[in-house]
Amino acid sequence: MNRRLTLALPSKGRLREPSWSLLEASGVSPQEPGERVLQAHCRNADIDLLFVRADDVPEYVQDGVVDCGITGLDLIHERGCDVEVLLRLGYGTCSLQAAVSMEDTATGIEDLEGRRIATSHPNIAAKVLADRGINAEIVRVAGSVEISPRLGLADAIIDLVSTGSTLRTNGLRSIGVLFESEAVLVGRVGSTDHEARRILTMVLGSVVNARANRYLLCNVAKDRLADVTALLPTSGSPTVMDLATPGVVAVHALVPAAEIWSLLPKLEAAGAYSILTLPVERMVP
Ligand code: AMP
Numbered sequence: 001m002n003r004r005l006t007l008a009l010p011s012k013g014r015l016r017e018p019s020w021s022l023l024e025a026s027g028v029s030p031q032e033p034g035e036r037v038l039q040a041h042c043r044n045a046d047i048d049l050l051f052v053r054a055d056d057v058p059e060y061v062q063d064g065v066v067d068c069g070i071t072g073l074d075l076i077h078e079r080g081c082d083v084e085v086l087l088r089l090g091y092g093t094c095s096l097q098a099a100v101s102m103e104d105t106a107t108g109i110e111d112l113e114g115r116r117i118a119t120s121h122p123n124i125a126a127k128v129l130a131d132r133g134i135n136a137e138i139v140r141v142a143g144s145v146e147i148s149p150r151l152g153l154a155d156a157i158i159d160l161v162s163t164g165s166t167l168r169t170n171g172l173r174s175i176g177v178l179f180e181s182e183a184v185l186v187g188r189v190g191s192t193d194h195e196a197r198r199i200l201t202m203v204l205g206s207v208v209n210a211r212a213n214r215y216l217l218c219n220v221a222k223d224r225l226a227d228v229t230a231l232l233p234t235s236g237s238p239t240v241m242d243l244a245t246p247g248v249v250a251v252h253a254l255v256p257a258a259e260i261w262s263l264l265p266k267l268e269a270a271g272a273y274s275i276l277t278l279p280v281e282r283m284v285p
Pocket of ligand 1: 013014071072074160183
């Protein structure tokens with residue numbers, strides 16, 4: 001009999017809801033926990049869930065307390081944990097950026113030489129600055145990093161940014177990116193023989209892949225088919241089917257969701273019509 005897999009999930013914060021919704025979308029169907037529940041079983045998979053803080057997940061996985069976990073890539077690097085990234089999950093995307101006040105003359109990360117920088121990511125900050133040969137004083141703060149320059153605690157900050165609106169609200173301007181992060185599924189280094197872990201990675205991956213794509217259908221006259229298929233940003237071959245109307249075909253293809261916006265007007269101009277795009281639930285290559 002297979003041993004049950006233990007999976008650590010963020011119990012609160014930004015990564016909680018999207019991690020939960022990814023599990024639901026993947027059909028793992030966990031029993032809904034209450035706010036204070038720390039453990040849950042999955043009804044239709046040999047998986048036990050453990051709800052912990054996102055920043056504790058890297059250590060729990062590294063030390064074998066759990067088999068796998070979902071956390072931010074930044075937290076793994078900040079904690080210096082040795083874990084295997086099994087899958088990038090496509091949410092929780094943000095970057096660790098250096099920022100200064102609007103009036104500051106700094107234009108790039110190299111301008112941080114000799115300055116005081118507040119951050120709650122001191123380890124990543126110190127490593128990136130050292131790699132670039134920049135000497136700066138790091139001031140470790142636990143939260144509200146953006147307020148540090150105004151308080152006179154530091155001349156600059158290094159903090160996680162997703163939209164940049166918090167920086168702007170606090171009168172700060174980015175001068176460069178040090179690290180790109182997103183939510184990831186991680187497992188213990190070297191434990192490759194766990195069948196449930198392989199299946200979990202494959203099933204979550206099928207949803208992550210599917211979310212990034214759309215199924216596109218359109219009709220086109222046969223004499224314009226080549227123009228339409230030449231536009232499709234699809235890796236595989238599109239499906240082309242005859243319609244009941246002579247001389248017209250239907251084209252079906254999987255296309256990256258991010259390209260739909262620019263693709264639709266081009267397809268229309270090339271003679272495609274009755275264009276539909278549909279969400280995809282799963283994609284196993
Ligand atoms: P939490 O502090 O529990 O809300 O989780 C923070 C984690 O969410 C970070 O370590 C990042 O991996 C991720 N994240 C995504 N966007 C942001 C953002 N704008 N600011 C901070 N963390 C973010």
